[in-house]
Amino acid sequence: MTEVLLAGLCTLDVLQLVERYPADNEKVTALTQTVAAGGPATNAAATVAHLGGTATLLTAVGRHPLAAGIHADLADLGVRLIDLAADDPGPPAVSSIVVSAGTGNRAVVSTNGAARTVVPPGVLPISGDVRAVQVDGHHPELAVAVLTEARRRGIPTLLDAGSWKAVTPALLPLVDVVVCSADFRPPRDIGVADLLAGHGVRWIAVSRGAEPLLRWTGAGFTEQPVPRTTVVDTLGAGDVLHGALTxxxxxxxxxxxxxxxxxxxxxxxxxxxxxxxFGTRAWMSATNQDQILPDSGPR
Structure with missing residues (x-):
């Protein structure tokens, strides 16, 4: 099977589906709820594993009791977890997510990776079988170290550019493929393609939700339509896109x-x-097993 390494954020996601968002000081009863491991790199790793790849997730979880839910979810998905904070007693980042049943939109509150500093190990666990590496930039030192080592080994590198981060300028010279969200906003007045291509990125695309993807051809962007569906929940869709793309x-x-x-x-x-x-796991149910992509090996 094709092996992929993903490095970045891992959270414990608590999701509530509601008919409408609560007003200030109001309580509402959720229609349903679910708890799962989350974060861009984590959901991408789950996607890789579901689609028949071998996914290794390099992140920071810790040994707090809440981490047990993360370990159980990833083990059930078949994701290999390498925890760089295994001895840290502090809690993992927790995302509280409320999803509107009427629109599929969501509100998210989370510390992301800001609560924990991740120091890359002296020897990164990148095996010789790894065929691609993806980072989300949430643990900056880790992202730089992983991309640098992958580039040294000639492994293709991808960046989930959901938003501009302080570390982004250091990552761009190290990546081959960048897919930006429509929320990716460079801090100065420069086009996304000009910025990325100027750093040597060859393969560039912009995701825009239900609108067509914009794919960079080297001479300009061309629209690439995306399939249509009845939207129930958009949470994690970008992460799934990046995992499947990697x-x-x-x-x-x-x-x-x-x-x-x-x-x-x-x-x-x-x-x-x-x-x-609803949620980031239901689409992987047994009724969707025919969607697993066969491993055709190197092309």
């Missing part, structure tokens, strides 16, 4: 214009499916 790139590397477009189509289809159910 696996697709690993199986197609080195890329061409045509295979990059194929990889984006493949990833967009998976992300769209994830929006048709």
């Amino acid at each position: 696996l697709a790139v690993a199986r197609r590397w080195p890329l061409t214009g045509a295979t990059f477009a194929e990889a984006l189509d493949e990833a967009a289809a998976v992300a769209t499916r994830s929006c048709a159910s």
Whole structure:
């Protein structure tokens, strides 16, 4: 199977589905709830494992009792967890998420990775079988170290650029593939493609929810339609997109214009499916097993 390493944030997500958001000082009863491991790199790793790849997640969880839920979820998914904070007694980052049943929109409160500093190990656990590496930038020192080592080994590198972070300028020269969200805003007046291409990024795309992806061709952006669905919950859809794309790139590397477009189509289809159910795991249910992508090996 194709092996992928993902490095970044891991949270404990507590999700509540409500008919409407509560007003100030108001209590509402959730229609349903779920608890799962979350965070961009974590949801991407879960996606890789579900689609038939081998996913290793490099992150910080710790040994607080709340970490047991994270360990159980990832073990059930088949994600190999390497915890760089295994002896830390502090709690993991917890995301409190309220999803509107009417729109599929959500409100999120979380500390993300700000509550814990992650120091990369002297020897990074990147095996010779790893075919692609993805980072989300939430643990900056770890992201730089992982990308640097992957680049040294000639492993393709991907960045989940959901938003601009202070570490972003240090990451861009180290990545081959960047997919930005529409919320990615460089701090100065420069186009996204000009910025990324100026740092040597060859494969660039912009995700825009239900709107067509924008794929950079080298001469400009071209629109790439995404599948339509009845949206129940958009939480984690971007993470799913990045996980599916990382696996697709690993199986197609080195890329061409045509295979990059194929990889984006493949990833967009998976992300769209994830929006048709509540939470970040229901789309992986047994009824969806026919959606697992076969490992065709290197291309």
